[in-house]
Amino acid sequence: MSEVQDHPQAVRADVWLWAARFFKTRSLAKQAIDGGKVDLNGAGCKPSKAVHVGDRLQIGRGEERIEVVVAALSGQRGPAPVAQALYRETEESLAAREAARAQRRLGAAGLLRPPTRPDKQARRQIMKFKDEQSQE
Template sequence: MKQASHEAALEVRADIWLWAARMYKTRSLCKQAIDGGKVDVNGAGCKPSKALHVGDRVRLTRGEERLELEILALSELRGPASVAQMLYRETEESRLAREQIREERRLSGAGLNRPPTRPNKQERRELRRLKDFP
């Protein structure tokens, strides 16, 4: 059993830090992301047990979102979001790239091709015929 110490941790496992920093919802999701190659530490891949230190750079992917973070503090405990945000700082390049991708997605309509108008009676009948066809 671990003993509680009042000293700041010098290193923390990668999966625990990602969970404490609220990058993923559960530790098992952190482990899956690391094993899947979605997390890099200091430009190299890592394992869930990799020791993270203050000043390390973490690059991770969550869905379509890519983040590059600098570790400012270490924690083994998952606290409120306001405390978790104090554990890292997102790089300026990462933030600008995310905002640019978000804007491009918004302008493109997120890939939805909507018809210009609602279908009329004849088009609705044709759609029904197509859908009922086995």
């Protein structure tokens, strides 16, 4: 009986996403699945859908889209190294996430931030400039 619990044949999708640390709570995983942010083997998914080893999951979190292949099953949330062993991210997903990260970095390059916080005199100049802009 303990072997069945140690090595399950299938786990609910929301439980697996929670155990693999894609979502902080199981209810957040359920909300993401209900909201259409998770696809199982290219099709929609329900929270109670069974996940098996070898299944392909597409997970959307914010702007990033992660595609993983299920490597192992677990119904318990464990430490991060154990959770990372539950899946393997595809090469296409890694490349797409790296390209998106580079694009965001390039987009923010136009926003040159000052090396330090403005001092009292600079803050006064900023406030004066903003007041002049709002009056125009």
